[in-house]
Amino acid sequence: xxxxxxxxxxxLRDQARxxxxxxxxxxxxxxxxxxxxxxxxxxxxxxxxxxxxxxAIPEEFGGAGAGHLELCVIAEEMGRANAPVPFSSTxxxxxxxxxxxxxxxxxxxxxxxxxxxxxxxxxxxxxxKGNPSPESVKLTAANGVLNGVxxxxxDGAVADFAVVAARTGASGRDGDISLFLVDLKAGGVEVKSLxxxxxxxxxxxxxxxxxxxEPLGATGEGWSILIQVLDRAAVLCAFEQVGxxxxxxxxxxxxxxxxxxxxxxIGSFQAVKHMLADMYVSATLARSNSYYGAWALSTNAAExxxxxxxxxISATQAFQHCAKNNIQVHGGMGFTWEFDxxxxxxxxxAMALGLGSLSYWEDxxxxxxxxxxxx
Amino acid sequence: xxFDDNPQEAEFRATARTWIGANAPKQYEDELRKxxxxxxxxxxxNILEVAKAWQKRKxxxxxACLHWPKEYGGRGSSPIERVIWQQEEGPFGLLSRMFIIGHxxxxxxxxxxxxxxxxxxxxxxxxxxxxxxxxLFSEPAGGSDVAGLRTRAEKDGDDWIINGQxxxxxxxxxxxxxxxxxxxxxxxxxxxxxxxxxxDMKSPGVEVRPIKQASGASDFNEVYFxxxxxxxxxxxxxxxxxxxxxxxxxxxxxxxxxxxxxxxFPELFEYCSSLMLDDGPAIEDRAVRxxxxxxxxxxxxxxxxSMRAISALSKGERPGPENSIxxxxxxxxxxxxxxxxxxxQGAGGVVSGEDGELxxxxxxxxxxxxxxxxxxxxDEIMRNIxxxxxxxxxxxxxxxxxxxxxxxxxxxx
Ligand SMILES: Cc1cc2nc3c(=O)[nH]c(=O)nc-3n(C[C@H](O)[C@H](O)[C@H](O)COP(=O)(O)OP(=O)(O)OC[C@H]3O[C@@H](n4cnc5c(N)ncnc54)[C@H](O)[C@@H]3O)c2cc1C
Numbered sequence: 050x051x052x053x054x055x056x057x058x059x060x061l062r063d064q065a066r067x068x069x070x071x072x073x074x075x076x077x078x079x080x081x082x083x084x085x086x087x088x089x090x091x092x093x094x095x096x097x098x099x100x101x102x103x104x105a106i107p108e109e110f111g112g113a114g115a116g117h118l119e120l121c122v123i124a125e126e127m128g129r130a131n132a133p134v135p136f137s138s139t140x141x142x143x144x145x146x147x148x149x150x151x152x153x154x155x156x157x158x159x160x161x162x163x164x165x166x167x168x169x170x171x172x173x174x175x176x177x178k179g180n181p182s183p184e185s186v187k188l189t190a191a192n193g194v195l196n197g198v199x200x201x202x203x204d205g206a207v208a209d210f211a212v213v214a215a216r217t218g219a220s221g222r223d224g225d226i227s228l229f230l231v232d233l234k235a236g237g238v239e240v241k242s243l244x245x246x247x248x249x250x251x252x253x254x255x256x257x258x259x260x261x262x263e264p265l266g267a268t269g270e271g272w273s274i275l276i277q278v279l280d281r282a283a284v285l286c287a288f289e290q291v292g293x294x295x296x297x298x299x300x301x302x303x304x305x306x307x308x309x310x311x312x313x314x315i316g317s318f319q320a321v322k323h324m325l326a327d328m329y330v331s332a333t334l335a336r337s338n339s340y341y342g343a344w345a346l347s348t349n350a351a352e353x354x355x356x357x358x359x360x361x362i363s364a365t366q367a368f369q370h371c372a373k374n375n376i377q378v379h380g381g382m383g384f385t386w387e388f389d390x391x392x393x394x395x396x397x398x399a400m401a402l403g404l405g406s407l408s409y410w411e412d413x414x415x416x417x418x419x420x421x422x423x424x
Numbered sequence: 425x426x427f428d429d430n431p432q433e434a435e436f437r438a439t440a441r442t443w444i445g446a447n448a449p450k451q452y453e454d455e456l457r458k459x460x461x462x463x464x465x466x467x468x469x470n471i472l473e474v475a476k477a478w479q480k481r482k483x484x485x486x487x488a489c490l491h492w493p494k495e496y497g498g499r500g501s502s503p504i505e506r507v508i509w510q511q512e513e514g515p516f517g518l519l520s521r522m523f524i525i526g527h528x529x530x531x532x533x534x535x536x537x538x539x540x541x542x543x544x545x546x547x548x549x550x551x552x553x554x555x556x557x558x559x560l561f562s563e564p565a566g567g568s569d570v571a572g573l574r575t576r577a578e579k580d581g582d583d584w585i586i587n588g589q590x591x592x593x594x595x596x597x598x599x600x601x602x603x604x605x606x607x608x609x610x611x612x613x614x615x616x617x618x619x620x621x622x623x624d625m626k627s628p629g630v631e632v633r634p635i636k637q638a639s640g641a642s643d644f645n646e647v648y649f650x651x652x653x654x655x656x657x658x659x660x661x662x663x664x665x666x667x668x669x670x671x672x673x674x675x676x677x678x679x680x681x682x683x684x685x686x687x688x689f690p691e692l693f694e695y696c697s698s699l700m701l702d703d704g705p706a707i708e709d710r711a712v713r714x715x716x717x718x719x720x721x722x723x724x725x726x727x728x729x730s731m732r733a734i735s736a737l738s739k740g741e742r743p744g745p746e747n748s749i750x751x752x753x754x755x756x757x758x759x760x761x762x763x764x765x766x767x768x769q770g771a772g773g774v775v776s777g778e779d780g781e782l783x784x785x786x787x788x789x790x791x792x793x794x795x796x797x798x799x800x801x802x803d804e805i806m807r808n809i810x811x812x813x814x815x816x817x818x819x820x821x822x823x824x825x826x827x828x829x830x831x832x833x834x835x836x837x
Binding site: 050051052053054055118298302305306313314316317319321322323325326327329330333334335337338340341343344347348358359362363366408410411412414415418419422 | 425426427428429433504507693697707710713714716717718720721722724725726727728729731732734735736738739746749752753804806807808810811812814815816817818819820821
């Protein structure tokens with residue numbers, strides 16, 4: 050047993066952190082936050098050049114073929130830096146869906162384009178309020194075209210293609226859902242940007258009107274593929290959340306050492322110390338759960354569904370907890386647009402919803418634990 | 425990152441499993457499996473005797489205190505082997521809770537500070553459970569503020585004469601030896617005038633008075649010292665350096681207790697899996713599931729945090745202040761879990777003991793839990809440790825820090 054990243058993986062982390070510290074300063078994040086660009090194109094190019102976009106994509110499809118542990122390491126750094134790029138939609142959702150269910154031709158077409166930074170992808174699953182469920186998918190697929198509306202679609206306004214969940218049968222149960230690949234730049238697709246909690250990663254509404262689509266995976270297997278994609282993305286997002294938690298904790302700690310009130314550093318007040326200690330506790334529990342998820346993901350272990358749900362819940366809670374208390378430690382400064390605290394607060398709360406809310410994953414976790422116990 | 429045994433680990437596991445299968449006191453397995461915090465008792469046997477017999481059997485075959493050196497009664501095992509052993513020992517491991525203070529704190533302190541001949545004399549019978557040790561630190565005036573203690577040690581020829589009182593001493597009533605923290609110089613600031621010893625609990629002048637706990641049980645005691653003599657060669661560390669010695673003990677305490685505290689989660693999950701509420705099975709109730717999920721990730725988070733700590737240990741790193749997390753999280757969690765289990769029982773939850781639901785399992789947990797949040801350092805002290813020693817925040821303001829101990833104002837003493 051060895052429950053830690055290897056030295057090589059730690060070196061990769063240092064490399065990614067150094068790169069992101071240089072290329073993704075809070076100032077750079079603000080360009081996107083303030084609406085001056087839909088995402089940071091320079092950074093995206095740089096990530097491709099560093100090989101980070103294709104780190105878990107096999108070499109035969111233009112990636113580095115390193116693996117999912119390496120991707121977890123990068124994800125953590127992306128979260129720390131609050132990177133304003135469509136990384137999670139492209140790399141965790143679209144690429145993973147292709148890796149799981151894509152035909153040889155589909156992989157050849159899209160994976161090298163993802164790895165090189167030429168194509169941005171996303172997953173179009175939700176249709177308004179609510180959590181992932183086959184019943185909630187109303188968009189239909191028939192005769193090779195899609196009709197319906199997806200909303201919100203993460204990074205939908207900048208994506209080149211989407212993996213779309215559609216109904217191919219009448220009942221709306223598991224077996225009636227199938228996945229499709231759609232070129233979003235082609236006809237029959239209308240995209241509208243939506244205001245959202247975290248402008249550093251956009252959300253869109255996409256309307257499909259007789260939009261051409263090709264099946265991804267077998268007809269009727271869409272839901273079971275989706276569950277696998279969501280589980281993998283849950284682990285990868287958990288690492289982004291862990292990175293964000295750590296950064297928010299660090300910001301709070303640094304401010305507590307810096308700020309003087311009543312003639313003392315505020316970090317010497319026990320109420321502040323204990324708040325920071327509790328942030329450390331939740332960040333640590335989340336990190337440990339995420340390591341377990343990383344192991345399960347990288348070995349494709351039978352434990353993955355349970356480990357992914359645990360990582361998801363714990364990391365979501367930790368990031369929300371650290372981000373909100375970071376503002377509290379900063380006092381009034383923390384509530385200004387000028388300070389960076391709100392960027393993490395926004396990201397934490399947006400990420401808490403992106404793959405389905407906390408209550409959805411709580412439900413999943415208990416279901417999965419029950420199944421394991423029954424087995 | 426991997427969870428699988430390597431070939432040596434797999435072999436070790438197989439050997440341990442075979443030996444446990446052939447030697448463990450199987451007749452108690454069921455009862456131990458069903459016991460939880462506050463309720464580790466055997467109906468038809470004295471648990472201390474059963475625990476001692478199991479420990480001795482392990483020691484004779486080389487399975488006691490695995491990570492200790494062989495010459496001191498251990499096996500010289502790696503941290504990972506110790507974990508494998510604990511996994512294989514399963515419910516029988518509950519029996520070694522009796523020895524946790526001796527094995528987890530006193531042993532390591534002896535190893536770090538005792539003379540070689542004392543280590544060879546005292547450690548093997550400690551490892552084998554033949555001799556039980558206790559930790560005599562806390563006093564009425566010094567709990568969280570351990571360095572505020574008043575028990576005096578005065579030099580008399582080659583001996584020291586001890587006078588004073590300890591309190592909350594777990595297991596003192598059945599202990600053979602103890603590690604004792606005393607004040608040897610009241611004229612210097614409090615941390616500088618302390619000295620540590622080990623002593624025979626049967627020495628003349630030692631009086632142990634059991635205290636009845638809030639839970640109704642009686643596991644800890646008051647200990648009085650009246651002109652107790654301790655030879656100087658039983659001193660641990662330098663005169664006046666007792667604070668440093670005690671830090672070693674406390675650091676080990678945190679990892680020993682931190683790794684051993686129950687969270688109550690497995691019990692609650694099992695309970696909810698079979699419990700029927702008015703409108704259906706508890707496990708299908710949305711609110712119940714949400715609660716369970718929240719505790720599930722805390723329990724697994726603790727488990728994998730300790731695995732990360734063990735991975736670090738096996739690479740040669742020392743146990744650090746981050747080990748405070750285990751007790752801090754588990755302590756209040758078990759209290760909350762027990763409260764919730766009783767809530768699910770409704771009015772019937774008030775009935776405890778043998779007449780209660782599941783023979784009063786969660787009621788016992790509830791009544792023992794407050795102690796968990798205090799023993800080995802309170803929640804507040806744990807948070808201070810994390811804030812100061814992990815996050816590097818300033819220490820609390822200590823108005824008594826540079827004042828000679830005998831000049832510190834006291835209230836009514
Ligand atoms: C079941 C049990 C077993 C024990 N076994 C042993 C044993 O074997 N040997 C032994 O030596 N001791 C033992 N103890 C004693 C234990 O270590 C002390 O009770 C504990 O350290 C707290 O000290 P205290 O009881 O004096 O409480 P106090 O220190 O008086 O604390 C009272 C309250 O004040 C708070 N407080 C104190 N200082 C601070 C601070 N700086 N910042 C914030 N809050 C603070 C505490 O958190 C607590 O809430 C045991 C205790 C229990 C409950």
